[in-house]
């Protein structure tokens with residue numbers, strides 16, 4: 001009995017994560033994780049006050065802003081243009097064939113606008129549907145998907161771009177079927193952007209102005225107007241901005257958990273959480289049974305917490321990550337390990353010697369396939385690989 005209940009919860013928790021990327025309209029976690037507080041109206045308009053944008057920060061924090069603007073966080077949502085869309089539009093490169101001989105997609109650039117068209121049937125009896133790219137979601141480190149406006153509603157376009165595959169059916173979409181109907185729920189934009197104003201249901205209606213794409217400085221530091229006034233004119237009494245470095249360990253973890261611990265269920269409206277506050281008062285995050293396998297995609301918090309490094313030290317995400325600049329050098333990351341460990345204490349040291357210091361990562365934090373993002377492309381399934389944050393001893397050693 002108890003076991004099957006756990007299994008059901010686990011499956012639902014998985015689905016809720018998957019929902020973030022595949023079926024946003026179904027949110028089974030509402031029933032699976034914890035009952036949501038019925039007294040809160042989660043569709044009330046959000047007050048989004050005191051935000052002034054990154055240009056204001058740049059005048060005093062120039063270097064930090066310049067490097068930050070190259071990161072995946074900042075680039076994670078953008079308006080469409082020839083730089084932000086990574087897929088190619090040249091006449092033959094702009095076509096995605098499907099396993100259905102009567103369906104292909106065409107991607108076209110016309111002036112400053114970009115379009116996706118599904119063409120069905122055999123000439124001359126073809127029917128087509130065309131929609132304009134509205135937003136680009138995803139830095140493209142791995143890939144990106146695209147949204148379009150229909151009135152004030154946002155939907156996902158059927159064709160995405162994945163770095164290793166080029167144009168591809170959007171993740172979770174069935175090959176050979178044109179699907180323009182997947183709505184974009186607020187949580188997607190809360191994780192991938194700074195602000196969108198949700199409107200009353202249906203849940204994919206948004207204000208068409210006043211949105212802020214990209215994860216900007218103030219997403220993590222809170223509204224900056226008073227801080228800028230303070231340092232421009234000394235009118236405010238203190239520095240009046242959240243310095244994450246001075247938050248408690250739990251509140252620091254909460255900031256990253258806002259977007260790196262699964263989909264969750266809203267307690268307050270999406271977009272109302274502010275850095276420095278306890279996250280669980282805003283979002284009920286999925287809870288996992290200790291024996292459940294956790295997918296590598298989007299669950300860095302839970303995975304890190306499973307390992308002994310986290311349990312036996314004061315480690316946070318910031319111990320290894322400086323979010324203000326791109327970081328991909330595994331040798332540099334390995335130096336962070338050596339802040340707490342000696343290479344000599346690794347069981348592989350006798351065999352490999354000093355060379356292990358250049359890469360502790362691939363053995364102790366291996367890349368693993370996710371089951372939450374799946375591409376169905378010409379009869380084949382493709383699953384991206386994501387870095388596991390469960391730091392431990394893995395049975396399989398790369399290159400040994």
Ligand code: HEC
Nearest residue numbers: 053056057059060217218221224228231232239241242243
């Ligand atoms: C008029 C100049 C100015 C502007 C504009 C400005 N800052 Fe600052 N900021 C400072 C100074 C000076 C400090 C204190 C010294 C330091 O840490 O560099 C500071 C400190 C900070 C701190 C650490 C606060 C603390 O209590 O330790 C953060 C975080 C910060 N700024 C973020 C921002 C963000 C985000 C923006 C844009 C919304 C911004 N700043 C705009 C001048 C400015």
Ligand code: HEC
Nearest residue numbers: 072073076138139140141190191192255256258259317321
């Ligand atoms: C508002 C949501 C949000 C918050 C808050 C957030 N992240 Fe992220 N993070 C994302 C998203 C979305 C991506 C994927 C961006 C992409 O590639 O499009 C990401 C990607 C990353 C990456 C991969 C960067 C790369 O170059 O591929 C790291 C590392 C990361 N986040 C660390 C952190 C840490 C550490 C914190 C807390 C200090 C944090 N994030 C807070 C949403 C967030």
Ligand code: HEC
Nearest residue numbers: 020138139140141142143144145187188191259262297298
């Ligand atoms: C709970 C937060 C969250 C939600 C909701 C969410 N994502 Fe993500 N997404 C992330 C994080 C974090 C990453 C990168 C790290 C990882 O894979 O674990 C990511 C990665 C991606 C990437 C790959 C970016 C790259 O280049 O590496 C795309 C594309 C993407 N998400 C699209 C979407 C879309 C579209 C939605 C909504 C329909 C969505 N995501 C919902 C947090 C979220």
Ligand code: HEC
Nearest residue numbers: 057061064065068073215216217220243244245318322323
């Ligand atoms: C994804 C979340 C995130 C974003 C976005 C972000 N920061 Fe930070 N910021 C942090 C964290 C975490 C710390 C504390 C740890 C550290 O210093 O790296 C911090 C610390 C700081 C500090 C204080 C450093 C100190 O030594 O006390 C300043 C100043 C700052 N950030 C400015 C900015 C500016 C300017 C931007 C935009 C260009 C920005 N941050 C964007 C998370 C973020």
Ligand code: HEC
Nearest residue numbers: 308309312313314315319336337339340360364391392393
């Ligand atoms: C903030 C300090 C800190 C950092 C940074 C750190 N660790 Fe640890 N790690 C620990 C502590 C403490 C333990 C537990 C030691 C014990 O219990 O004897 C541990 C345990 C381990 C273990 C044993 C795990 C097990 O399940 O038996 C491995 C392997 C490990 N760390 C590798 C790494 C690697 C690789 C990195 C860098 C990616 C790293 N650690 C970063 C503190 C840290």
Ligand code: HEC
Nearest residue numbers: 256260300301304316317319320327328333361385386387
């Ligand atoms: C012990 C060091 C360490 C800690 C602590 C750590 N990370 Fe990482 N993280 C890494 C390394 C190493 C990579 C791989 C970087 C690469 O391959 O470019 C990485 C990659 C990532 C990525 C990109 C994953 C992918 O494959 O696309 C995200 C997202 C991320 N970290 C988020 C977090 C969050 C959130 C936390 C806190 C829960 C955290 N990290 C804590 C070392 C760490």
Ligand code: HEC
Nearest residue numbers: 334337338341343345346347348356357359360363393397
């Ligand atoms: C070639 C793969 C590989 C590399 C590279 C590697 N490790 Fe290990 N590490 C292992 C294996 C396998 C074990 C378990 C060995 C055993 O049980 O004898 C281990 C054990 C450990 C332990 C646990 C020791 C104990 O007895 O609890 C720590 C800590 C550790 N490694 C840290 C590191 C650090 C730090 C680095 C980078 C400087 C690193 N490792 C590089 C494979 C590797």
